[in-house]
Amino acid sequence: MIRALHRWPGLLALALVTILALSGAALSVFPAAERIAAPQPETGLTVAGLADRIQTVYPGVEQIRRSPSGRITAYWFDQGAPGAAVIDPATGEGVASADPNQAERWLTNLHRSLFLGDGGRIAMAAGAAAMLVLSLSGAALVARRTGGWRHWFARLRGPLAGRLHVEIARIAVVGLVLSSTTALWMTASTFDLLPDGGAIPAMPTEVSGATGFAPGQMATLRQTPIAELRELSFPYPGDATDVFTLKTDRGTGYLDQGTGALLAWADLTGWERVSETIYMLHTGQGAATLGLVLGLMALGVPAMGATGVLVWLAGLRGRPRIRGNQPAGRAETILLVGSEGGSTWGFAATLHAALTQAGQSVHVGPMSGFAPESYANAQRIILLAATYGDGAAPASAKGFLDRLNACDRAADIPIAVLGFGDRSFPAYCAYAESVATAAEAKGWPELLAFDTIDRQSPQDFARWGRALGDALGIELELSHRPVQPQTTTLTLVSRRDYGAEVQAPTAILRFALPRVALWQRLLGGGFARFQTGDLIGILPEGGTVPRLYSLASGRRDGFIEIVVKKHPGGLCSGQLTALEPGDTVSAFLRPNPGFRPGRSRAPLILIGAGTGIGPLAGFVRGNTRRRPIHLFFGMRHPDSDFFYGEEFPGWQDEGRVSRLVTAVSRGARPHYVQDALRSEATQVAELIRNGARVMVCGGRDMAAGVAEALAEILAPAGLTPAVLKAEGRYVEDVY
Missing domain, CATH: 3.40.50.80 (Nucleotide-binding domain of ferredoxin-NADP reductase (FNR) module)
Structure with missing residues (x-):
């Protein structure tokens, strides 16, 4: 459920969310640039001193504004002509144009509404909602993959696209949640969906009727530091009933133009402070450094979008499509898969089809999504688990044992565990065995005794299927045909032979790099990317199970190299050691990220x-x-x-x-x-x-x-x- 909640909003809203993120990242630069460029006042300067200096230079000043970045702008009339400028507070003189930055205005309109008015605002709000859903569901998926929130920054393995996707998400998710939440708040405020909550003092009805009291002598302005100023509006010339209006970080007040007395004052309400804080968090106005940090995090969105699409496409290739997969809450049989390379999913598809044909309702999912509390109608749980390395959990089972051990009590649902592996490896089905042991220790009922499948044997799987059918009281014939990975033709360019003198003929075989299509370069398919220590799979003629060989070269070496010893009766080794330069063989690549030297400088x-x-x-x-x-x-x-x-x-x-x-x-x-x-x-x-x-x-x-x-x-x-x-x-x- 969480994976679907993450995948489909991401795919459907990818373009919209990308525009939202990129325009937001660009806009985050302007508050910092404005902060750097704005002339800063000397320490101790008050609003009274600033107003006095500006009025000396511009006698017709009507308004003084201070932005959250500290930039001060004055607006005036001179012989009927309006004027405006960015002010140097040290002199009161204009030093730059007050005209708005056209690039910033264009980006702001794009970011807020796509230049489409209210309809565009609603669309961008939907994009922000999609970003929030993606961030929260993505955080849950990261926690699931790493084995829990406590292991948030645990080392990752797997294909490059998937690792990049998670690495970026682990850093950017906090900023994206903050940005999307504040964006939705601001949109709701724009459409008057939130209460105003503001307090404006009533306009005074009794004023002195006098004029000409200098702002520089007004006590309230002399007590107000520049850092608190938001706006000071001057009375309309010739109107003795008008007043000075002062807006600060504390509230709003009116000052008598004839005496300088404070006539009325209203503090900012709690609601106003919350709204202003949200505005600051979203725009970076008043918090330029935070804005830049959030902007950098927003740049992770297009990167995560690209890697997410690659992960989705790889998933389509790696897992068979399971038709008629039932929701977990309605299924009688819960079939969970722990797979590293994808082959175990093929066995799950075969079992799902057979059980469905026998009248069962079946849900198939990854072991990492184990959630017994949601299995409302489940009568049994079947776990198909491969083993990674020397007994570790495969990719789609990460965190399963933690979830199993965290259960307060075992549910009254019988469990069957089937392990997949290769008996030639010392940790044969070790992870599956640990799962079976943990389930037994927790008190889960046993549907079938723990069993294993050696080298993807269809015969072993059919034998186990008959035993499962007997336990369920149905006839169950599992005829599994492994789906072989797509292969690439490799041409041998050279060979070096060893070992004949000690009856152990061995050859170092070097193959030319095959041509790689553009889509393979983008998606990492075929032999577009590989490193020393990865595995090359070769299916021998007449065989059903591929043989894996460790690569002695990486892509940067410009060739593919393996070392092969001829085994008596060995079908694959015999064919390989018989190759001559110019001969070809069909092969596929399997990453082996657990066997890498790493980037450390340690010996x-x-x-x-x-x-x-x-x-x-x-x-x-x-x-x-x-x-x-x-x-x-x-x-x-x-x-x-x-x-x-x-x-x-x-x-x-x-x-x-x-x-x-x-x-x-x-x-x-x-x-x-x-x-x-x-x-x-x-x-x-x-x-x-x-x-x-x-x-x-x-x-x-x-x-x-x-x-x-x-x-x-x-x-x-x-x-x-x-x-x-x-x-x-x-x-x-x-x-």
Whole structure:
């Protein structure tokens, strides 16, 4: 519901809100510019002294005004001709034209009414209302994505457009709520929808009838500082019954022109003060710095609009369209999805279609939107949960466990948890398992025992579907056909072969960058953007599940490179290692934002073995800032599988890698990468104590050995790999 409330006003009112924000940002500059340009009075100058100086220069002065910026303007008649000027309070003389700034007037009319009068004002008010809805719903979505309000500034992951959208929103949302709320107040005031609330003193009926008392001698004006003045109006020449009218920040009063006596006074009401404060907050008049800050925040609107559209389009591509999706409050079955790359949504669509065909009413949504209090008719909750990294929540399940644990008591709705993963990874379905454990600990009834789907297996899914059908008392056949991502054709340009001597044939394959269409550059599709450590997916001929390889290059390198070892009977590795320059292969890109070195200047400790050197060598190649990198690389024999051995001497000379430590497992004394770490224990411990980031890539057995070795090395310092992982300083890409 919140997501729809955020999406559709944003898409429908994008142009209007953008005009509103950009014109408002431009207008925020004028109060600051006026403040800088306005001549400022000396300390202690009163309204009496100012009026005396201006009247000396312009005897026919009729009115003196002071704007919130401090600019003083005088209006007069000279031999029947009107005049006006910006006044220097030190001399009382005009120093600049009082004519309004035409650019400011044009922008103000655009901002208020689109040059369309009252109809335009209503349209811009609708834009302000849309901005308020977007700001509030967006804030709720940010809190949901980060895992709660307490984690408002938590680190983000995911596609660039989505991260930019949230990063801008986290900073700008306060200003946008303030600007849109004050705009709606001012519109309501313009159309007399709010009470006036003003107090104006009654015009005095008894005056002295005398004239000519100098303003500079009037006690009230002598007691009023310039900083409080808003307006001083002089009596009409020759009219002995007219009076001076004084308006200040405190109120309004009338002064006798013959005696200078204060005839009547009315303080500003509380309502007037509130209205003036709202005007100041919205326009920046009287608070130029605040106005500039709000203007800068308003510039986030077009940026969020562009990134929001990109996120919406990516969502359309990443999720299958689910027809007949029921509202959560009316559905019998609540089907929630935790997915990182989007494939789990496809299984949810298959399950939704089958349950709907069997007569069930089903609602499908993200796990991050878990809200049991709104499931009025729910008879069961089914959770399809993938796992990110080493057991973390995937993107669409962020904050689910916090929401589950925050429930006062478990609802009487049975839950089934189905995990999706790959058994070759050490944290196989770890997040889904933690969800099942948490639900059981909270006392939620169990609809089905926890189960898993390995490598998106349609057979496993069909087996689980039959078990679900038995639990529901219906026949349920789930025939899932995974939707394969769109692929791009890559052409091999070169290869380097290693490992034949140790019966482990391996190749470094370099492909040419494919041509990228304009829409891919704008939306980040295809291979328009990628970094070292991202994943390239290749679907082997005759296979149904793509094989993922870590990239050893980034877009800036000008090529696509992977390191592939041929496995006995390996369908994909066999095809890849058989490629010759000029041959092609179909591939797709999958971001891997959790395996990035980051922009910090802290040292990097890179640890890998075998083909795991691929992304690590890519990080070294891209280290143009000369960040300290300490690389530990395990191989079988330096004469057979020292991958990138030709490049490392040059990289060392250029300062891209500070130290290279190798471990040879097939030599006279077998030495593994974890042994190399132990032999450098003192330096490794010191680097980590000083903030180094550890990145591990390779087989899971190697990764387990590395974690064990680091636990021994760090124990004297009171650190563990688990602590480093929690701090974001220990990341793995293992297989």
